[in-house]
Amino acid sequence: MDVALQIGILIVIVLILGLCIKPQYRIKHKKDLGVRFASPIYADQKGTKLLVAPKLQLQGKPDYIFQTWFLKKYIPLEIKSATLKEDIPHLGDVYQLAAYFLIIEEVYGQRPPYGKLVYANKTFIIKNTYKVRKQLKNTLDQMRKMLEGSITVQAEPSFIKCKHCVCQHTVCEFNKGDN
Secondary structure: HHHHHHHHHHHHHHHHHHOOOOOEEEEEOOOOOOOOOOOEEEEEEOOOOOOOOOOOOOEOOOOEEEEOOOOOEEEEOOOOOOOOOOOOHHHHHHHHHHHHHHHHHHHOOOOEEEEEEOOOOOOEEEOOOOHHHHHHHHHHHHHHHHHHHHOOOOOOOHHHHOOOOOOOOOOOOOOOOOO
């Protein structure tokens, strides 16, 4: 096989692998409200209409939706009051933003390319990838099955998993204010 052909094949493989293992989000170590070259078209304020996606059985009110000036893309922005020590967003917040991706796509007829999660000290730009959407749809499916009673989940306590859980010190049978 020709050396140039081998090098070409190697470059293509590296590029494909680079696209496959590319991170789902980008981080800025500061609070970054707004979207460059875009205007807000929706804000969660008193009296703001709830966005409803009947096909997906989802509804919600993102904090903001921006529309870019040139390509007219919709970008949801969700503001969180928490201060993060780690450099990864909370999974529940990522799923909330992913739900807004799906709602915006159904309501406005256009798929957002990304969204922003803004914490008190960090901002995450979350890409609207197939993987994120699939994970959300699987989670929604499991939640609906749990509500129907067709599946049950056995909780497994873990310091790592329970550390930031919203159920900590509330309804969790493993951690009811023991600390």
